[in-house]
Amino acid sequence: MLRRVVVIAVVALAVSAPVASAQQKVEKVPITATSPADAQEMFATYCAVCHGKDAKGNGPAAAALTKAPADLTRISTRNKGTFPDTRVRRFIEGLDEVAAHGTRDMPMWGSLFRSLSTQNPDIAQLRIAALANYLKTLQQ
Numbered sequence: 001m002l003r004r005v006v007v008i009a010v011v012a013l014a015v016s017a018p019v020a021s022a023q024q025k026v027e028k029v030p031i032t033a034t035s036p037a038d039a040q041e042m043f044a045t046y047c048a049v050c051h052g053k054d055a056k057g058n059g060p061a062a063a064a065l066t067k068a069p070a071d072l073t074r075i076s077t078r079n080k081g082t083f084p085d086t087r088v089r090r091f092i093e094g095l096d097e098v099a100a101h102g103t104r105d106m107p108m109w110g111s112l113f114r115s116l117s118t119q120n121p122d123i124a125q126l127r128i129a130a131l132a133n134y135l136k137t138l139q140q
């Protein structure tokens with residue numbers, strides 16, 4: 001049986017009266033497929049809604065979250081100048097969250113990505129590694 005998996009998206013609200021600025025709301029929508037080899041496309045599709053297109057944490061859904069999305073261009077800076085590959089991959093996957101108190105605002109991408117390629121779980125790992133490598137190139 002297929003589990004229903006969702007990601008966060010910001011959708012424009014259809015409004016009947018003409019308004020000066022577009023109204024938006026944050027919604028959960030089914031995850032869409034992307035190329036596991038294209039980290040930039042994955043980031044734009046899955047991550048930018050919270051972290052922002054520039055990864056600095058100002059995505060359109062940020063205001064709706066309890067916790068501010070991290071500035072992903074400063075992971076190394078926050079870690080004494082070294083990019084913590086393993087920790088980043090584990091965070092994206094959602095591995096370290098089980099023991100943590102409560103829930104987190106960021107989705108557990110491991111199970112979401114596995115839902116995209118149920119025949120081959122290695123592809124989910126490829127996605128996570130590609131995203132971590134992509135984030136590494138964004139460090140300032």
Ligand code: HEC
Binds near residue numbers: 131
């Ligand atoms: C629904 C909003 C949301 C989405 C979508 C999202 N994140 Fe996050 N992310 C957060 C929040 C909020 C935090 C702050 C930490 C927390 O939640 O505990 C965070 C933290 C992180 C961190 C930890 C940064 C650090 O300094 O340790 C990484 C890495 C990260 N996100 C990567 C990603 C990637 C890659 C994607 C897309 C596959 C993504 N995020 C999608 C909300 C989001």
